[in-house]
Structures are given as C-alpha cells and as structure tokens.
Amino acid sequence: MNQTALSSESESGASHADHDHSPFFAHHFESPQQQFDAGKLGMWLFLITEILFFSGLFVAYAVFRARHPEVFADAHLYLDKSLGTVNTVVLLFSSLTMAWAVRCAQLNQQRGLIVCLTTTLACASLFLGIKAIEYAHKWDSGIFWAGMYQPLADYHGDHGLSPFLIGLSVPALLALVIFAVAAVLAYARRARQQLIVFGGLALTSLAFFVGVGCAKAVPVVVDAMVGGDHDQATVVSVEGGRTESVQEGSEDAEQPPDEAPETGPTGFSPAGIFFSIYFAMTGVHAIHILAGMGVIAWLLVRSVRGDFTPTYFGPVDYVGLYWHLVDLVWIFLFPLLYLIQ
Amino acid sequence: MATDAFPAHGAGPGEALAGDNYLTHDHGILSWLMTLDHKRIGVMYLIGILSSFLLGGIMAMLIRAELFTPDQMFLTENKYNEFFTVHGAVMIFLFIIPGIPGALGNFVLPLMLGAKDVAFPRMNLFSWYLWMTGAFFFLAALVVGGLDTGWTFYTPYSTQTSYVVVAAMMGVFILGFSSIFTGLNFIVTINTMRPPGMTWFRMPLFVWSLYATAIIQILATPVLGITVLLLTAELVFGIGIFDPNLGGDPILFQHFFWFYSHPAVYIMILPAMGIISELMSVFSRKPIFGYRFIAYSSIAIALLGFLVWGHHMFVSGQSALASFIFSALTFSVSIPSGIKVFNWLATMYKGSIRLQTPMCYALSFLLLFGIGGLTGLFLGALATDVHLHDTYFVVAHFHYVMMGGTLIAFLGGLHYWWPKMFGRMYNEAWGRLGCLITFVGFNATFLPQFLLGSRGMPRRYARYEIEFQGLHQLSTVGAMILGAGLLLVGLVLLHSLFAGKRAPSNPWGSGSLEWQATSPPSPHNFEDTPTAGNPYDYSQMHYDPRIEGYVPNKTVDS
Numbered sequence: 001m002n003q004t005a006l007s008s009e010s011e012s013g014a015s016h017a018d019h020d021h022s023p024f025f026a027h028h029f030e031s032p033q034q035q036f037d038a039g040k041l042g043m044w045l046f047l048i049t050e051i052l053f054f055s056g057l058f059v060a061y062a063v064f065r066a067r068h069p070e071v072f073a074d075a076h077l078y079l080d081k082s083l084g085t086v087n088t089v090v091l092l093f094s095s096l097t098m099a100w101a102v103r104c105a106q107l108n109q110q111r112g113l114i115v116c117l118t119t120t121l122a123c124a125s126l127f128l129g130i131k132a133i134e135y136a137h138k139w140d141s142g143i144f145w146a147g148m149y150q151p152l153a154d155y156h157g158d159h160g161l162s163p164f165l166i167g168l169s170v171p172a173l174l175a176l177v178i179f180a181v182a183a184v185l186a187y188a189r190r191a192r193q194q195l196i197v198f199g200g201l202a203l204t205s206l207a208f209f210v211g212v213g214c215a216k217a218v219p220v221v222v223d224a225m226v227g228g229d230h231d232q233a234t235v236v237s238v239e240g241g242r243t244e245s246v247q248e249g250s251e252d253a254e255q256p257p258d259e260a261p262e263t264g265p266t267g268f269s270p271a272g273i274f275f276s277i278y279f280a281m282t283g284v285h286a287i288h289i290l291a292g293m294g295v296i297a298w299l300l301v302r303s304v305r306g307d308f309t310p311t312y313f314g315p316v317d318y319v320g321l322y323w324h325l326v327d328l329v330w331i332f333l334f335p336l337l338y339l340i341q
Numbered sequence: 342m343a344t345d346a347f348p349a350h351g352a353g354p355g356e357a358l359a360g361d362n363y364l365t366h367d368h369g370i371l372s373w374l375m376t377l378d379h380k381r382i383g384v385m386y387l388i389g390i391l392s393s394f395l396l397g398g399i400m401a402m403l404i405r406a407e408l409f410t411p412d413q414m415f416l417t418e419n420k421y422n423e424f425f426t427v428h429g430a431v432m433i434f435l436f437i438i439p440g441i442p443g444a445l446g447n448f449v450l451p452l453m454l455g456a457k458d459v460a461f462p463r464m465n466l467f468s469w470y471l472w473m474t475g476a477f478f479f480l481a482a483l484v485v486g487g488l489d490t491g492w493t494f495y496t497p498y499s500t501q502t503s504y505v506v507v508a509a510m511m512g513v514f515i516l517g518f519s520s521i522f523t524g525l526n527f528i529v530t531i532n533t534m535r536p537p538g539m540t541w542f543r544m545p546l547f548v549w550s551l552y553a554t555a556i557i558q559i560l561a562t563p564v565l566g567i568t569v570l571l572l573t574a575e576l577v578f579g580i581g582i583f584d585p586n587l588g589g590d591p592i593l594f595q596h597f598f599w600f601y602s603h604p605a606v607y608i609m610i611l612p613a614m615g616i617i618s619e620l621m622s623v624f625s626r627k628p629i630f631g632y633r634f635i636a637y638s639s640i641a642i643a644l645l646g647f648l649v650w651g652h653h654m655f656v657s658g659q660s661a662l663a664s665f666i667f668s669a670l671t672f673s674v675s676i677p678s679g680i681k682v683f684n685w686l687a688t689m690y691k692g693s694i695r696l697q698t699p700m701c702y703a704l705s706f707l708l709l710f711g712i713g714g715l716t717g718l719f720l721g722a723l724a725t726d727v728h729l730h731d732t733y734f735v736v737a738h739f740h741y742v743m744m745g746g747t748l749i750a751f752l753g754g755l756h757y758w759w760p761k762m763f764g765r766m767y768n769e770a771w772g773r774l775g776c777l778i779t780f781v782g783f784n785a786t787f788l789p790q791f792l793l794g795s796r797g798m799p800r801r802y803a804r805y806e807i808e809f810q811g812l813h814q815l816s817t818v819g820a821m822i823l824g825a826g827l828l829l830v831g832l833v834l835l836h837s838l839f840a841g842k843r844a845p846s847n848p849w850g851s852g853s854l855e856w857q858a859t860s861p862p863s864p865h866n867f868e869d870t871p872t873a874g875n876p877y878d879y880s881q882m883h884y885d886p887r888i889e890g891y892v893p894n895k896t897v898d899s
Contacts, residue, residue: 028457029534030870038460038533045525049563056567056597060582063593146587147579270588276580280571 022312035219036314037049045320047325049287061336064277068270075274076340080134082222083215084338087130088330090211094123095327098296102320105313110306111317112220112281118200124205124293125172129211131286136165138275140307145279146272169212176205193304200300204293281333288326295319348871362861377462380865382469383448384762387755389472390444393435398824400428403615405786405820408813421803422489427482429492430509431881434516435476437747438605441612442558443472445754446551448762450527452855452862453538455871460529464522471519478512491801493598496583496591500575501540505575510569517562517569520608524558527551536854539873545853546635553639557604557611557646565601568594581811592657599650601857607646610710611639613750614681617703620753621685623851625692626698628877631684638677645674654728664723671721678714682707697849698772702753705780709745713738716791731801734794737787745783752776752830759834760844763863766889767837775833778826785819838868845890853878856891 022032028037065072101116138144140162142152186194213338299319302308308316363380373381404424407416416424435793447465451458452490455670459465482488487503494513531552535544572594574580581587583594619794622629651659651667694700716738719725729735783792788810794800798809805813848855853876858866882891 026462028462028865034533038529040588041532042461042464042525045528045559049521049525049559052560053563053567056564058573060571060593063590064582145574145578145582146584148591273581273588276582276587280574280580280582284567284570302596309870 012270022309024307024312032311039314039318040321043321050322050325050329052285054204054281057277057284057335058332061277061281064273068273071270072274073340075271076337078138078275078276079338080137080219081338082131082218083134086214086218087127088334090123090127091327091330094120096128097123097323098320098323101299102313102316105303105308105316106310108310110303110308113303113308114196114200114311117296121200121204121293121300124289124296125204125207125275126211126214127228128286128289129172129182129213131209131211131282132165132168132208133212133215135279136162136168139164143275144272145276145278149269149272149275151271158265165212166167169208172205172208176209179205196304197301201297204297214254231278278337281337283331285326285333288329292319292323292326295322349395363864364763364861368865375459375466377466378703379451379458379462379465380762380862380866381445382465383444383446385469386439386443386447386472387762389469389476390436390440391880393431393476394440397428397436398827400424400431402655402824403427405817407803408805409817411807411810411813413804416803418803419489422801423486423734424490425801426488426491427479427501430488430513431483432743433492433609434480434513435472437743438520438608439472439523440525440609441517441616441747441751441754442520442551442554442608443469445528445616445751445758446554446612446857447523449514449758449855450474450551451534452858452866453548453853453872453876454530454534454539454759455854455867456530456534457865457867459526460534461526468519468522468526471515471522475512475514475516476507478515479707482508482512488690493602494569494572495598496572496575496589496594497585499572500584504576507573510576513569514566514573517566521560521562523564524562526557527555528559531555536870536873541786542633542636542877543873544636545876546617546618546629546632546639547612547853550611550618550637550639553643554608554611556640557608557645560647561604561608563599564597568597568601571597577625588809589770592654592659592797592863592868595654595657596650599653600647601898603653604643604646604649604737606742607642611642613706613747613754614639616750616754616757617685617706617850618681620699620703620757621688622877623757623849623879624695624697624703625689626695626850626879627688627692628875628879629684630687630690631680632854632877634680635684638680641677642674645670645677649674652721652726655723656730666724668721674716675714675718682711682714683774696773698767698769699753699757699849701773701776702749702756705776706746706749706753709741709749709783711742713743713745716741727796731799732794733790733798733800735791736795736800740787740790746789749779749783752779755834756857757849759837760848760861761855761858761862763838764844765837765841766844767833768846769842771829771833775826779823780826782819782821782823782826786816786823789813789816789819826895842889843847845888846883847891848889850879850882850891852878852881 002335025032026035097116101120104110104112104116142150144150154214179198181228183195183198183202186192186198296319299316302315363378367376373385376382377387403416404421407414407421407424447459482505485505485508487505488509490499490502494506494509531544533546558805571580571582575583575589579587581589583589583591585591617627618635649667649671651663652671655664655668685703696704716734720729720735756767756772787862791813793809795811795814799813812869844860846858846860849856849862852872852874854873855862857871882893884890884894
C-alpha cells in the first residue's frame, strides 16, 4: 500500500518500458518478468523449506520403522488400503486440474480457470472427507497416538454415527451452510461474481460429504469384489494379538512377527508409536491441504474478478507448484504408511 | 521512535540534496507499523533486537551476580534455572539469530544491491510481525515462569516439566518462520535484483555472507519447526515420539534439535564474518585480499555446518563411529573459517589502517573469534570433549564465538552503518572507549571461565565448591565491566541521535553502493539505479574535508 504510493513517484523513470498494463506490477521491480522470476524462485525456496519440514517426520518414521519393523508391518493393517488408494487418485486428479488451471490462465481461458480451480478445491475437500472417515474409524476403535493408544478388542466395524465423525464434519457443515446461504443471497442480489465464488465454495464443502459417503461405500464395494470378510478378519486377529500381550519383553527383541508383540518396560505398545507417526504425518499433510485450499480459494476469488491474464498469472503458477508438492508428499506417505507389506 | 530528532531539511555538511529521507517521509506510528520500506523494517528490527538484548543482558548480569558467592544470594536454584534458560533462549532466538540479518541486513542489503527494496516487501514486514509474536510468546513464558529446561529444551525433561514449555515452543516455531521468510527474501533479492554491472563476484562480501546465511535459514530452520511441533504434540497429546515412557527416543530429539541448532550457529556467525570482511577492507584502505576465497568459504561453512551436529552429542550415547566421523567433520569447518581469518590479516598487511570505532570492533572480533574458534578444537576432539563437556569451558567457548564474534561484529556493523541509518555521526573517542571497555570486560568475564571449566566447574549450576570462588568473582566483576561498556556504547549511539554531527553520504570512504545513497537514504533509496563497479576499489574517491566525508573523483557520476 505504502509501497505502491512510495514508488509510483520513482516510477516515472524511463527504464521501465512495458508494464503499465498490469495493475499488479510491484514497482520495486524493474520489469514484470523480474517480478515473475522473483515470485517463482521464492516459491521454489519455500517448497524446499516444506520438504525439510516434512523430512523430520520422515526421519522419525525411518528410525522407528528400522527399530520395530514387525510392529509397523502389523500395525499398518489397521489402515484401509482401498481408501488410501481412492485418496491417492483424488489428489492426483486435483494436481491435474491445478496444472490445467495454470494452463487456462496462460491461455486466457477465464471460464476454464474457474472450473479447474473449483474442481481442485472440491477434490481437496473430498480427500479430507475420506480422511475424516479414516480418522473417525480409528478413534472409534480406540486407536489413537501412543499416549492414548488403547485399541478395543471387541470393536467390529462401525455401527451408527461416530461422535468423532460428527466432530470432524462440523466445520465442513458450517462452511456448507454459510457458503450456500451466501450463494443464495448473491443469486438474489444478482451478484454474479459472488454467486460463482460462493457457489464454488459451497460445492467444495459439499464435496467433503461426498468423500464421507464414498468412504462409507468403498469398503462395502471392496468386500463385495474381494469376497467376504478377509480384511476384517485380519484386523480382528491383529487386535486380539495386541491386546492380550501385556507381558514383558525387551524393546529391541527380534521376535518373528507372529509371536506376541513386544511391549516396553512400562507396558506401552510400540504400535502406538506407529499411529503417532501416522497421525503426525497425515495430520501435518492435512493441514497443508487446508492451507492450500485457503490459497486456492483466494485464487478463485481473484480469477472470478478476472485478475489473471496471459501476462499476469504468477500466483496461479506458484500455488500450483505448492499444490503439486502437497500431492507429492502424499505420494510418499501412501506407500510408506498403507503399503508396508 | 525518535523520528522527530531528524529535521526534514538538514543542510548540514555533505548533505546537499538532503531533504526528504526515509525517516521523515511519513509521520506517525502507523506509518512505521504498516511500512513496507526495508529501511524502516530494519530499524524496527533493530529496536526489537536491542530490547531483547537488554532483557537477556539483565538476566546475564543477575546470573553472574548470583554466582559471586558459592551459596545462595538472591536466586533460588529453581529461579536460577529459569534465569539461565530465559537468558539463553532470548539471546539465541530473539537476538543473535535475527540480529544481523534482520536489523542490519534488512537495512543494508537492498542498498548494497542498488535496489529499491527487497523482493517481497510485504513478506518482510510479515516476518517482523512474526518476530514480534514470537517475542511475545517468550515474554509470556518469562512472566508465567517455570521455563527451566535450558535453551536446548532437551527431552525427556522438557516433556515432564511445566506446560510453559508449550509457549516457548510456539515462540520458537514462529520465530523460525520469521527467520525462514527473511532468508527466502534475501536469496530471491540477491538472485533477481542485482543492478547492472554487479556480477556474483562483484557483490560486497556482506551480501555473500547473507546469502550463505539464508541458505542455512531455509534448509535448517524447517527441521526445527517440525521438531518443536512434535515436542508440543508430545506435551499436549503424548504422541510418544520423544518420550521413553511411551516407547519414544529422547536422543532423537537431540539429533533433530542439533540438526537445526548447529547450522544455526553459522546463521549467527556468517553475517558477522561478512561485516568484518567489509570493515577490514574499508578501514585498511585496501581491496579485500582473496575475495573469491572469502566468498566461497561462506558457502563452504554454510554447507559443512550441516554435517557436524553430532559433536554436541559425543557423550549422549551415540555410536563411537558416529562420534569419530562427526569429530573429523567438525575439524573440516575450521578450514574455511581459517581461510577467512588469514585473508583478513592479509588485507590489513601493508594497509593504511584507520582505528576508527568500527575497525576497533573488527580487531576485537579477530582476537575474540580467534580464541573462540581455537578453543572449539578442544571440544571437537573426542578425548578432550569428554572431560570438558557441560563445563564452563563450553560456556566460555560459545560466548567467545557468539558474543565475542557475533555481538562484537554486530556492534562494529552498527557503528559502521549508523551514519547511513540515522544520518548522524557518533563521538569517535567515546565510541572507541566503549569498544575498549567492552573488550576488557568481555575477556575478564570469559577467560576465567575457561579455567573454571578445565578445572571441572560444571555449567548450569547455581552453587559451587569454594575452590572456584576466586575465578567466579573475577568473572562476575568482568561481567559488570562488560555491562558498563555496553551501556556506554548504547549511550554514545543514543547521544548521537540528538547531538551528533550530520553524516555525509560516505563518511568512511567505502566503495559499496549503499554509500552512494544519501545519509539517511531517501524512501526509495536511489534517484536512479546505480551501476555497480568493484566494491573494494578505493582509488576512485578522495576525502573532502569540507564535508568530512569522501566524494568520487569525477563528480559527474553522482
């Protein structure tokens, strides 16, 4: 604000030739190209910090997996591979639409840009919906991080509505109501731009529940396809094995995986650490998804306003890079957590 | 913020075109809090950083006072633990790490590049606000009390003591992002906004050192971020990753912590070395010796710094092989550091040395950093470290490097750029006296601590055996002298704001671009983008006694 005021004076210098068109040219740069390059380099550097941020979690994963390989192999059976697969596909698709959005901005396809950004948002929301089911399912059966890890031996699938699922759905429900009302109001006032933005955001919030529905449906479908209770049986047997094992065992014991799982000196189950890492990694990833959704929503507002043109599309490009990184992190999380064996 | 001390229209010596400058351009507190001007942000950083230095310094004085006698004087053991924790955390996270990049770097870097601002002015302001927020969390932790983990927050103790650790963790996390954004901003600025004529090897060495610093800030700080996040989750939820009661590994925390905090040592010292490179050349009136070696050695230190974190953990139970490798790598860091020191010495050799205040600090730095660096070798060597680990030897060592190195260089840089920042000259004689008292006080404080440590006085103890009392008392007296010296330095600088002579554009005869701007610079720094030449060429200027500053030989290029 101050900046533009400040430098608009110095602006009269002759060296800046061709930037008067874009209202988003920051005047401490020599040229729009310099501005674009600076933004892009900045985003790449930020992505490097993101990678190192996640690297701490990956190192923790590697350390504990190297120490307790059998615990990781056992514990990961609690995770639902089919839901993980669906989520991977959803995120990959959202990366496609994000890349497409960048292309649309470069080609000045305003409608395509809006559609692609909304689709990306909806996919992100769908991902979170499925994730909510996964979390709620685990919490229902007592699978928390190490400090609260007490799997219920008698838990057999979900019956009725989980309070955890309701808790996780409340923000999405609130968002849905708010955006839907705002969209209706915008429609009534014939504010077309607001209608598109709020409609898109309402759609996004709705996608969360589509995700929840999907996640409810997928296991049924998979069961029908694979035939029967194979997965369920495995999980139950693992649970049984774990809960009965409060006998003593040394931490670095090298027992075959089908013997009683080890317990630490104070009776903790090392499986709790697996789930600590699972919740930490997927939780931090989910926070990044949420942050990405916030920024993409901002892009949506700006693109509805028509800010982005073939000469000014930097923000779409940068956010696209960020979104691909978030996607990429998931591409590593999925096999490391869901596909151990 | 004392803006009224700077009349808008000063026609002092050497300020022919003074009139509008960044300090007087806008008025009111909001014009500062909402500013995107890197110079104002730098000044705001300076105020914040010096305030935290004052806070940390008062803590240090109280700690030293308590240690005057072996038994309790006025601090209980628990209070003592809190005091050294807050002293360490404030000095490290609020003062030394952001100090030179945040205050001096922000002010000087765009000027040195002939640019109007850093690449992302909004992000720059944001990172100052992050700094303030982090400082607020630290203050909250201080007021609530009970933060007694030491600045390293080692598990498992930090997960068992009070919940105030969470506040400190949030502070560290937020300050980390402030540091990351500053580094990111600097790298982008240096990469994309250099003026015509400034190739990589025509950048001033301070810019190189800020670049190397920024590399570390970007690569190391996020690891600290995730570490403190996990520690917070450990405290709040009990995720067990660091908690042995839940199957976690407290040593893993040490690895994570030092993976950041060792490179962070180079975040602290590299910009200081950059300042010294500038001062040595300017005040020896001689081009810097071995420019490329100094530039590359900054990058080498930045990269090698990532490979040595294990030397903080020789006695923590890591494998002997790991200790051996970390020890060997630790010695490798001394090579680029040595390269710098010898190049500075060679710069002074046959130079026309002027012992103005900044140069006095540069010479102090050379001596103190020399002692600090060489005593580091005893700690990097496995056999001696087992004896010296966690003793006052370590305390003395890192104070020689951090305080004798970074703080002294910071003060040198502050005195060097002070005329540029505020347009006023301080009193030379008093400035030098401040430097001398600080130097004497510093050595009186920390030299005895080497002896204490090698005789077995452990660090972080509130009470000690009577045999250590003499050296402790010497150290305490030294600390008081040191405090008096720093107080004098502060008074001299403050006095200059109100009664100092007006500064010419180039009082020291420096060749880098910031001295082509007026003192203080106009809001957008330069009238036209300047063209960069060799920043260490002193043949193109001469001293003009009328304005008490240097002017270019050909007055055509203003």
